[in-house]
Amino acid sequence: MQSYSRFDLLSGSGEVRARMRSHDWSGSPLGRPETWPSSLRTAVGILLNSSYPMFVAWGPDLNMLFNDAYIPILGNKQADALGMPFATLWSDIWAEIRPLVETALSGESIFADNLLLMMDRNGFPEETYFTFSYSPIHDESGSVAGMFCACTETTRQILGERRQRFQLEVADQLRGLSEPDRIITAASALLGQHLKLTRVVYAELDLSQQALRVDSEWNDGSVDGIAGARFSFAQLGDAMMEGVQRGGPFWVADVETDSRTASQAAAYSRLAARALLAVPLRASARGQSLLVLTQAAPRRWRDDDVALAEDIAERIWSAVERSHAETSRRRAEAALSRQLAAEGDRLRGLFEQAPGFMAVLRGPQHVFELANAAFLRLVNRRKLVGMRIADALPELAPQGFFALLDQVYANGKPFFGHEALLVLQPAPDEPATERFIDFIYQPVLEVDGSVSGIFIEGYDVTDRRLAADAVRDSEERLREGLQAGRMVVWDWDLKSNEVSYSFNAMDVFGHGPADAPPNWGAVHPDDLPVAIAAAQKAIDARDGYESTLRMIRPDNGEVIWVEVRGKVLCDAAGMPLVMRGISIDITERKRAEEALRTADRRKDEFLAMLAHELRNPLAPISTAAELLKLAQVSEPRIARTSEIISRQVEHMTSLIDDLLDVSRVTRGLVTLEKDIVLLDQVIANTVEQVRPLVESRRHQLTVDIAPDIPPLLGDRTRLVQICTNLLNNAAKYTPPGGELLLRARVEDGALALLVRDNGIGIAADLLPQVFDLFTQGERSPDRAQGGLGLGLALVKSLVELHGGSVNAESGGAGRGSDFTVRLPLPALHADPAAMRSDPLSAGQAAPATQLHLMLVDDNVDAANTLAMLLELQGYVVSVAYRAQDALDRAANGAPGIFLLDIGLPDMDGYQLAKRLREQPATSDAVLIALTGYGQEQDRRRSEQAGFDYHLVKPVEIDRLSTLLAQLSQTARAE
Structure with missing residues (x-):
């Protein structure tokens, strides 16, 4: 995979950026992103950072680059779209947009508003609308090299406006119809023509016969009619019949490919x-x-199509119900007229007690003659009888109710209102209330047929309307949430072993009930036993079920990760009845976690190899510098050169050690070798290490250590490292001639170490991040002593390993900085004189005399310079550049000590060490590893191979000399 760590264009989050980083550009006409011209990079940078749908088509083939917001527009095309030629990607609409593209490539921008395009992006041709602009992009020579597009899909808006117009048309067409058959026929024809359907059928379900009867139909003339036909539920499939009997819409894009209807596809x-x-x-x-x-052809049903069909179905139902209600009302009116004289009082009582609201209006002015209790409650018990409706309820005037009354009074035809909005406001200073009502304006006819009044009847359906709105809103939110979260809701009937899924199961997981429990057909075979066992355990315990497993999508064979959570529900007897739960596709999360683990492992491997490769050339440089010192050359320039080389080698070694230390600390691989430590020793070693840098920058260092500071319990080497890094940091970020302070006090039972400087200070926005990895302040030209931004991060980690804390303060730019380390002081009673010290870091012992050493290293410069240095110290040194040469020479004259490199060409140092241990002549020899690999696992491996000591390149000459001197004294004593 191509690395883009230095290519800012593709760094950052986003799905398209991730695709572009992982894309194989070697065969693309665009070439690798780092080779793109600045004009292309600028355009791509704009679209990648935009949340507005955009794309760039570049080069002779107009190869495609796009952003995250453009992915939904691509539909099923998005998987292979990156880098694809524009004409290939959009071949289905190329004929329509080609003239626009050619205009843009000629150097002229062009804009399209709500352009109709028949796209095939989801498996079926679909009507889409877009508003967009094409703009030419000029390359560095001024020629048009591509085009830039910003677009908006307006399909939903256009279709929504069309649907509104259509609904108004339907309302107008149905308003004048009263016969149910005519209502159904007209509505079906309008719907079929609007949606360009093959057939619209109105049918009745005969549950006793388990059959569907077609009462009426509309078709486009391309098929035979089926009105009057009957179809058994078995012919139509259980999925469809169960879906519609539950009361919700049921749709299939292709009956041949949908698992719910495939078996009935022929029918x-x-x-x-x-x-x-x-x-x-x-x-x-x-x-x-x-x-x-x-x-007759496959079709992707839009949400708008479903909503429109539901709306028309509701209108048909309402119209039919109104028709039946009108018939019933006429019959009731006739009966009422016949019985009015004899049952006047009884009728009035029933009128008053009716659950629905009722009122009688007389004359063309619509004067209230009667109003029952329900009507009075509806209008807040206002005075009505004897008043014109316009005077009693003036707020209704702009709402159209009075005009409808006039219409019914004039034409003698009843009017039916369904869930009409009624806004009531008893007084101007009172708040308005909204109610939804179903109502009938029924004309009261005299013997001669003239209209003398209007009978009003209806019901307050506000609660029903609000509940229906809430249900629809809840279902829509659930649908959106399940889609966005790639979550499937399921119910497993434990008695019938049948599983029902939410609508999106096929889209998310590619399977239906046939691959669900108890068949478990979609579960990966390796995870199947665990999944079944976990489910059975939950059933047995009547408890929750949680599992993370892999599934193999039946539709495309893709392996995905799924997180499953469920809960067992029991019946009244406590027997398991249903397991209900959710399944979430967590494949992307798993991939991200694996990518992070892989990146972390590769980082560690890279750091180890980097340290090894950097240490190898440092070894001969360091040794050569020591040789210059030992040669006692009188030339001052050579002496200064030797000192410079030594200092720079130490600086490089310190950077490498910091790099590896940070890696080990962040992975939790560093363990402290705690002992009783005197602060004076730590400060002395610290000052010794920072003195060259402090003196080179002419700083004044003040050390202020309070007397009688008790011993610490810690790792002396790491404590020195903490203090050294803080002082080095202060020295580097303080201009020459500055002042540094190292102060130690006991405060609140803890040791407080303060490192203060009067340097450049820390900006307020940088202060919270100074202890983060790779964080540095802005470098100025006078500060050549730069680092990697690791020192303070390492300080924080090591301090926290000791149970302490570190804090940074600064007054801002140019006001210096304070770094305070607080370390716990345990109750210790130890004799400082008895404290341990590192035998290899104590002073150098007297040089050995005539001790035979063999140095094995394939780096000729490193081997020869170290050999010369050791010979000047009085050792007899033989050098081998290959492992086999070392074995041959050792057999003839066995040296007492071997210094072995690990990375040898013919066999590595570990194998050579084992071979030397196997030979009688060298089985007791001292084996010292000299290597660029210095991590903990490298030391353990050298110990297992038979090495006595492990030294890291470039080796500290004093440390090596001390070790050899001690080995020489041991050899003489024996």
Whole structure:
């Protein structure tokens, strides 16, 4: 995979950025991103940082680059779209947009508003609308090299406006119809023509016969009629019938590929129903009705299509119900007229007690003659009888109710209102209230047929309307949430072993109930036993179920990760009845976690190799500098050169050590070797290490250590490292001639170490991040002593390992900085004189005399310079550049000590060490590893291979000399 760590264009978050980083650009006409011209990089940078849908088409083939917001527009094309030629990607609409593209490539920008495009991006041609602009992009030579597009899909808006116009048309067409058959026929024809359908069927469900009867139909003339036909539920499939009987819409984009209808595909094909949408009408006393929309070709049903079908179904139901209600009302009116004289009092009582509101208006001025209790409650018990409705309820004037009354009074035809909005306001200073009502304006006819008044009847359906709105809103939110979270909701009936899924199961997981428990067909075979065992355990315990497992999508064979959570529900007897739960696709999260683990492992491997490769050339440089010192050359320049080389080697070694220390600390691989430590020793070692840098920058260092500071319990080497890093940091960020302070006090039972400087200070926005990895202040030209931004991060980690804390303060730019370390002071009673010290860091012992050493290293410069240095110290040194040469020489004259490099060409140092241990002549020899690998696992491996000591390149000459001197004294004593 190509690395873009130095290519800012592709760094950052976002799905397209991730794709572009992982994309194989070697075969692309665009070339690798770091080679792109600045004009292309600028355009791509704009679109990648925009939340507005955009793309760039570049080069002769107009290869595509786009942003995250453009992905939904691509649909199923998005997986392979990156870098694809524009004409290939959008071949289905190329004929329509080609003239626009050519205009842009000629150097002229062009804009399209709500352009109709028949796209095939989801498996079916679909009507889409877009508003967009094409703008030419000029390369560095001034030629048009591509084009830039910002676009908005307006399909939902255009179709929504069309649907509103259509709904108004339907309302107008149905308003003048009263016969149910005419209402159904007209509505079906309008819906079929608007959606360009093959057939619209109005049918009744006969539950006793388990059959569906087609009462009426509309078709586009391309198919035979089926009005009057009957179809058994078995012919239509259980999925469809169960769906509509539950009261919700049921739709299938392609009956042949949808698992719910595939087995009935032949039957549907004979009806020219390749795609279908079934919408149940609200059940009434006469039974359950159904509106079925079909198309001879596959079709992706939009949410708008479903909503429109439901709306038309509701209008048909309302119109039919109004028709039946009108018939019933006429019959009731006739009966009322016949019985009025004899049952006047009884009728009035019933009128008053009716659950629905009722009122009688007389004359063309609509004067209230009667109003029952329910009507009075509706209008806040206002005085009505004897008043014109316009005077009693003046707020209704702009709402259209009075005009409807006039209309009914004039034409003698009743009016039916369904869930009409009624806004009531008893007084101007009172708040208005909104109610939804179903009502009938029924004309009161005299013997001669003239209209003398209007009878009003209705029901307050506000609660029903609000509940329905809440249910629809809740269902929509649930649908959106399940889609966005790639979450599937399921119910597992433990008695029937049947599983029901939410609508998006096929989209998210590519499977339906056939691959669900108890078959478990989609679960990865390696995870199947654990998944079944966990489910059975939850059932047995009547408890919750949680599992993370892999699934193999039945539709495309892709392996995905799924997090499953469920809960067992029991019946009244406590027996497991249902397991209900959710399944979430967590594949992307798993991939991200694996990517992070891989990146972390590669980082560690890279750091180890980097340290090894940097240490190898430092070894001969360091040794050469020591040789210059030992040669006692009188030339001052050579002496100064030797000192410079030594200092720079120490600086490079310190950077490498910090790099590896940070890696080990962040992975939790550093353990402290705690002992009783005197602060004076720590400060002395610290000052010794920072003196060259302090003196080179002419700083004044003040050390202020309070007397009688008790011993610490810690790792002396790491404590020195903490203090050294803080002082080095202060020295580097203080201009020459500055003042540094190292102060130690006991405060509140803890040791407080303060490092203060009067340097450049720390800006307020940088202060919270100074202890983060790779954080540095802005460098000025006079500060050549730069670092990697690791020192303070390492300080913080090491201090916290000791149970302490570190804090940074600064007054701002130019006001210096304070770093305070607080370390716990345990109750210790130790004799400082008895404290341990590192035998290899104590002073150098007397030089050995005539001790035979063998140095094995394939780096000729490193081997020869170290050999010369050791010979000047009085050792007899033989050098081998290959492992086999060392074995041959050792067999003839066995040296007492071997200094072995690990990375040898013919066999590595670990193998050579084992071979030397196996030879009798060298089995007791001292083996010292000299290597660029210095991590803890490298030391353990050298110990397992038989090495006595492990030294890291570039080796500290004093440390090596001390070790050899001690080994020489031991050899003489024996």
